[in-house]
Amino acid sequence: MEDCLFCKIVNKKVASDIVLEDDSIIIFKDINPKADVHLLIVLKKHIESVEHLVEEDKELISQMIFAAQKIARQIGVAKNGYKLQFNVGRDGGQIIDHIHLHLIANVK
Ligand code: 5GP
Ligand code: ZN
Numbered sequence: 001m002e003d004c005l006f007c008k009i010v011n012k013k014v015a016s017d018i019v020l021e022d023d024s025i026i027i028f029k030d031i032n033p034k035a036d037v038h039l040l041i042v043l044k045k046h047i048e049s050v051e052h053l054v055e056e057d058k059e060l061i062s063q064m065i066f067a068a069q070k071i072a073r074q075i076g077v078a079k080n081g082y083k084l085q086f087n088v089g090r091d092g093g094q095i096i097d098h099i100h101l102h103l104i105a106n107v108k
Helices: 007-010 055-075
Strands: 018-021 025-029 037-043 083-085 100-105
Touching: 007 025, 007 100, 018 055, 025 055, 037 055, 055 100
Parallel strands: none
Antiparallel strands: 018 025, 025 037, 037 100, 083 100
């Protein structure tokens, strides 16, 4: 997807502050954080949104959640908790049409 910002970040054509990466996922800091911790867990595969998921994407979605758990533990927010949020479509607040999971935490 040539015009997709998150595909460009995945392909390192646009810079981002990457905190974790594996074969199928990249996690980077949100450029406009809405809390003390605001990370974006992004699938490398271009899927528009949760609405566009198909049965065969099950494993990838599961990997996103485990990646969130892993990074939450690594950065030390797991104990006190965090929020995971998918925005879906315009009325759901989705601006970037490349599936991503927000990890948000306010550190006390
Ligand atoms: P959405 O509203 O689509 O669920 O979330 C998109 C998120 O991407 C927003 O929180 C926004 O701040 C973030 N974002 C938009 N452009 C960039 C960018 O170029 N780099 C990074 N790191 N985050 C971005
Ligand atoms: Zn994309």
